[in-house]
Amino acid sequence: MEAKTILLVEDDNDLLFLMNKKLTDEGFKVAAFETGGGALDYLKTNKPDFAILDIMLPDIDGLTILNEMAKNPTTCEIPVIILSNLADQGSFEQAAAIGDYEYLVKAQTDLNVLVKKIKTKLKLG
Numbered sequence: 001m002e003a004k005t006i007l008l009v010e011d012d013n014d015l016l017f018l019m020n021k022k023l024t025d026e027g028f029k030v031a032a033f034e035t036g037g038g039a040l041d042y043l044k045t046n047k048p049d050f051a052i053l054d055i056m057l058p059d060i061d062g063l064t065i066l067n068e069m070a071k072n073p074t075t076c077e078i079p080v081i082i083l084s085n086l087a088d089q090g091s092f093e094q095a096a097a098i099g100d101y102e103y104l105v106k107a108q109t110d111l112n113v114l115v116k117k118i119k120t121k122l123k124l125g
Contacts, residue, residue, distance in 0.1 A: 004122055005029040007048040009039045009065065010083070011057050015106070019052070022111045028118075036060025040068060043075055050118055055084040066101065079121040083109065 006023055010016040011034045023030050031048060033039045036057045043065075051069065053062035062082060069075040082103045102117065119125065 003027055003029045004049040004124070005031060005046075006118065007039060007042065007046075007051040007053075007078075008032045009036065009052065009057065009062060010034065010054045012054075019111065019114075022115065023118075026115050026119075034058070036062065036065050039065055043069065043072070047074055048078060050122060051078055051080045052114075052118075053080060053082050055082060081114070081117060081121075083114070 006028050008016065008019055008023065008030050010019060010032070013034070016032055016034060020030050020032050031042055031046065033042065034057075037059050039053075040060065051065075053065055055062040062084065066080060066082065069078060069080065080101045082101055083106055084103070085106045102121075104114070104117075
């Protein structure tokens with residue numbers, strides 16, 4: 001079976017490296033970006049199987065990316081986990097208003113749990 005591709009958008013270099021390594025070790029292909037602009041450019045010509053989005057990014061925030069994905073018929077069905085340190089109710093509500101997306105708080109999320117959630121959403125073993 002061909003490896004599933006995960007779009008990973010995270011501006012923290014250390015966390016991006018750790019998540020990229022963990023996902024690659026688990027057999028996923030990873031398209032990693034530190035900016036929302038890079039992710040949106042990628043989405044113009046690619047359709048990942050899954051997306052992990054940070055909210056606070058240096059240019060375009062993760063909720064804007066989520067909105068763009070939801071509006072596009074090519075990307076609207078891609079499962080998304082929002083992984084952010086913004087644990088406020090407003091951010092949860094904004095994501096929920098866009099669609100049925102899982103919202104995890106970085107500081108409270110173990111990478112093994114994240115991988116398990118991805119595999120469950122992608123219906124992998």
